[in-house]
Amino acid sequence: xxxxxxxxxxxxxxxxxxxxxxxxxxxxxxxxxxxxxxxxxxxxxxxxxxxxxxxxxxxxxxxxxxxxxxxxxxxxx
Numbered sequence: 001x002x003x004x005x006x007x008x009x010x011x012x013x014x015x016x017x018x019x020x021x022x023x024x025x026x027x028x029x030x031x032x033x034x035x036x037x038x039x040x041x042x043x044x045x046x047x048x049x050x051x052x053x054x055x056x057x058x059x060x061x062x063x064x065x066x067x068x069x070x071x072x073x074x075x076x077x
Contacts, residue, residue, distance in 0.1 A: 013040040014058060016051070023048070 017032045024030075025046045032038060037054040039047045049057075 011042060011061075012058070014038065014054070016054075 014037050017034055017036050017038060020031070020033055022029050022031050023038060023046065025048070030048050032048050033050075035051045037049050037051065039049055039054070039058075041047065
């Protein structure tokens, strides 16, 4: 098996679930457990990832209070 990495950083929207629910993804319905992350990719595709994978893979954007941040990114509530 070969190892791969992304060629460029991916900008995603992510929100951590606080309750169990079912969401609609590109592949159909998916059950989301408390603590899982709902990740929406650059093209609007939706994924559900567990917290351990999310913490290993993603990092929040560096923002400053004086910047107008209208991107709506949410990395945990």
